[in-house]
Amino acid sequence: MHRPIDTTSWHLSDWLSFYEKLHPVGIDMGLDRTAKVWQTLRQRHHIERIATQCIITVAGTNGKGSTCQMLADCFAGQLNQVGKYTSPHITVFNERIQINNNPVSDQLIIEQFQRIESARGDITLSYFEATTLAALLVFFFEQVECAILEVGLGGRLDAVNIIDADAVIITSIGVDHAEYLGENVVGIALEKAGVCRPNRPLVFAQTDIYPELIEYTQKQAIPLKANGIDYQITNQITNQITNQITNQTLNQAVHLPNKSYPIPANLAELGAKQIDNAAAVITLLDWIGYLPEDYTDALAQFALAGRLQKIAQAPDIIIDVAHNADAANNLRRIIAQHRHRYSQCYAVIGMLADKDHAQVFAALDGCFDRVFLGDTPGTRGLSAKALAAIAAPYLTCPMASYTDLTAALAAAKAMATPDDVIYAFGSFTVASALMGHPDACPNSSSP
Template identity: 40%
Template sequence: MTLPDTLADWLEYQQRQHAQPIALGLQRVRMVWQALGAPSPARCVISVGGTNGKGSTVAFLEAMLRTRGLRVGAYTSPHLLRYNERVRIDAREADDAALCAAFARIEQARGAIPLTYFEYGTLAALLLFADARLEVALLEVGLGGRLDAVNIIDADAAIVTTIGIDHTEYLGTDRDSIGREKAGIARSGRPLILGSSDVPDGLSGSAADAGATLLRLGLDFAIVAQVDGWRWSTPAGAGHALPAAGEIAAVDLLELSLAGPRQPENVAAALAALWALRQRLGWAPQDYARGIASVRLPGRLQDLGGTPDLIVDVAHNPQAAAGLAAWLDAQPWVLTHAVFSALADKDIAGIGAALGARIAHWHVCGILDAGARGLDAASVAARLRMALPQAAISLHADVHAALAAARAALPMRGRVLAFGSFHIAGAVLERSPPQA
């Protein structure tokens, strides 16, 4: 068989190699990884799971470790503009040639074992990290934790950011069930950082049963607003992997570089992971503060400027939409129109309910390039109306038509909020780069 030549061809080929776009389970991907020799992706591995905040947490870790002078790889998903965004080595995206070469190695090793698109990408990232001889690899969990392809690697420390209701057909319909799945990235005797003060029993109980060392926001570490920024600290005498009696760790931060009500907690969890691993990675509070201040992450309440102002965000489930609502409430009021769409497996009514009357008008489009997960504009609008029967909703052919209509309908001092699926954020960013 002739193998694909280009990255685009490889990605199209991968879509056909498994009957389902999502097929959780570790047996197939672990067999292929072992056939590839199962090399260690780095001397130290940190896995990051959770419903929301994973990408931001990885970005904070990456920036802090690189400011410290370490060689770091980061694997995240999905991407906004280019598939290459998913695999970064020393903050540089993997090029097409490297990804294609990794895919060819995977294809030779897998034989007749079917792999999903995500599993190909995960294996490719692990191979490229191993080849790069990294000091630290940061692995974002794609979906859940226990059965996600990333979980073939035993992380030296793991983070669970938040637990919300999402992917219920795979993870369960309540926070305890979802928490138990997320806890699957924990390992016995190794730190698991819980980056939320609202932790369901299913998560903490399963992690404790696995023998993980739990580090909890608000108990083992904290982040508190100061007059001139934030202070992250651990309490004196905290147990587990935290300081010995009388030892207090603290990091003073300026205003955080990423907006959003959850970002302080994401920073706190990232710092807690590095503190727990300090004997392996060292501890450099000033470097970490500089790293945090340097983070820029597209699509997270990203202000693209213009008149009216254009904000882009990837909030695509009710928990993320609630955070978006809190951010809107903290801003000076202006008339806000939304450009919105989401995939078929998302709780679109729940997203609408979280935002409610904060959105004066919804400009809705479909997502037609996502296979079975896509929806047309009418279906998106129908789901929104389940929660917002009186809402003003317009249907548009695509995201660019929706954006043009929103801009035309608003006064110069208004706000366009383009959010939902990564498909929406990516399409807006491609056509509307940030203004200087």
Template identity: 40%
Template sequence: MSLPKPTAAATLQEWLAYLESLHRKPIELGLERVRAVAERLELRLPCVKITVGGTNGKGSTCAMLEAILQAAGYRVGMYTSPHLIDFNERIRVDGENADDAAIIAQFDRIENGRGEISLSYFEYTTLAALLLFEQREVDIAVLEVGLGGRLDAVNLIDADCSIVTSVDLDHTEWLGDTREKIGYEKAHIFRSGRPAICADPMPPQSLVDYARDIGADLWRFGKDFNYSGDRQQWAYGGRSRRRAGLAYPALRGANQLLNASAALAALEALEDRLVVPQQAVRLGLSQAVLPGRLQILPGRPTVVLDVAHNPHAASALAQNLGGMAYYPYTHAVVGMLKDKDIAGVLSKFLTRVDHWYFATIDGPRGATGEQLAEIMRGLLPPQGDDPVTVSSFANPVLAFAAARERATEGDRILVFGSFSTVGPVLQELGR
């Protein structure tokens, strides 16, 4: 049963609670409803539009595009999801989160125009972002695809360039249980006759075939664009453009050059419409910020935050942990959704973590700390003289407090598994 429509004095939180109550399903894929409402509202977005999909790396790629394009002097709108702490993080203009009043105005506009059509929370918020970008007359809209591609609300936009960062197993109950099925879903953000960037080094054949069948201009990593580097700098090479002498991105992680090269391939593919000087690339890469992605906080013990929640992302995180300095003990604070491949994620850290602190995530999709702990106990090998410890807690903040209590100054605390795990810890720390 839906809540009453918010009044003129309603807060953003009251509006968001109303949106959550409107639709019978939290996730319902399909473009019919959102497209019908967009037409009623006469949504037009005449700017350059870049959509970014993929299993992992979407947020980083969007952040780098935003920073580079802003450094080049463009007015950029960016839409991403989910958020870590505040909903406003999802909708950005000129590098700043949209304020409550601006978002509420778009919600009210949608509510007055949708009539009898029911929208999901994500469809509603996607329309709000697009309408705000139209109102603010942005030069470029960078749009992160929420789930899959073919039936995701963002796909109602005919992008001028689309990027698929990676294809791996996640959201299998909606997208399919193989890379081929998932690749087919993600490939549907590509458009006929327009640049389609694929940064996955080994893309599913279904993605390649779909791009060919619709006549998209497919740019493949390793074939149409690539990168090289040494300890000091790196270089991008595309079809006709090379950018050398680049400093490494401010965003940490082994895969960030892959994400950065995808962003630069998109800019090369759009260079007849966008002028992006070399200095803007350098400045943007150095200034791109994305909380919760291999984020290392200052101080001791070392605290590492990462929203990794599927085996592909977990493997990259484990690799990055292995490249860090020596720490006597690593403490891991973990909370996950129960529809994720929990065992597949946790197994990547069996040789990396000494003490586990599992946290319950609230909501119907959240796993309890004890459920996670039980899965970990089943994964652990027989214990020797210095056994791995496993404990569970009512929420991520309590789990993090216990980890900080036990950790010494020389240790490392890792917080990962979900936006709903990292967000509360960041908020607790006042970051």
């Protein structure tokens, strides 16, 4: 029987610790428990919709957070209240729940946890389920006009899927969390498409859409626009001559039937995947009537913590949350794109134990002159020595192991010259550990 707990003096950290331990399984796929609590909350607080104008869900293996940020930036000039829910966070929990690109207050989150606790009865919720419900309640009570929701894991059985989205973007499909989603990319794609609803738009950002996914959308009456079929991304190089020096600029655009939209040139610096994400955002917002006239200005300012984020200069230190094979392949292309700028290229790497380390290292062989490995903390963490043993068959450069990530970065920085670059990546844990590094710039940027 559920016994009330005195939570009147609890801080946000107390609530988060409580929900970390409440449910016996950390990741428990399924909607039943979350849906039951949500139904109680809806009835109690007379909730019809969590946003007054539109709800957009973003699913995919990589690129979800970036796509959510691009959407939020495009909505910012049109609407007064834009909610964004993403995970995980890098520095503080409040990063997950934002309104107008600002994390909401501890008190506002605590108020939602109190409502959840009074509604859940004997139902136990996982950390992600409880925090998802808190985000939904924040958006409702703050009367956001648009809610942008990032799927946590998969789609069909993810807690975010208790909400019927008005539109969906699926960013990319790859193998990650194989113990829950399997290793068949078609099956993974169909699992992610479970967040779609009949007669509500879906944009598929990845090129080469799977025939099985097209068939699924047709059977479910889901309107679909797919990259490479319903819209195309074109590339054109222009030459500008200044003082007898030729500078090349890559101009990219999204082409829809009877119209085309340029993509801000600075996004090319972040690689092809971000171009795909931006093209999907443009396509969806044009489709549903929310593409602002100044969308290029909105997208040109795109920046997101932990996504090719330069935190220091001379040497450049660039943090990225790449942690699976697809993200590693994208990082390899970025490194190659910018390699001519630097003398030596170093890496600081830390990874969680449940990732496909071999595939990540196989994708990155030949990219670095030296690698510095650091222990990752937590129950899912992996020691640097264990990671080095996995990396050894794939990375031919010298490697060194350290007991924590900050020590690994300090060693890399001690070896580097101002003309070098250090890429730090492997998990959100790496970004979290290094964002507060004393060399980090207060105003960071992309490479």
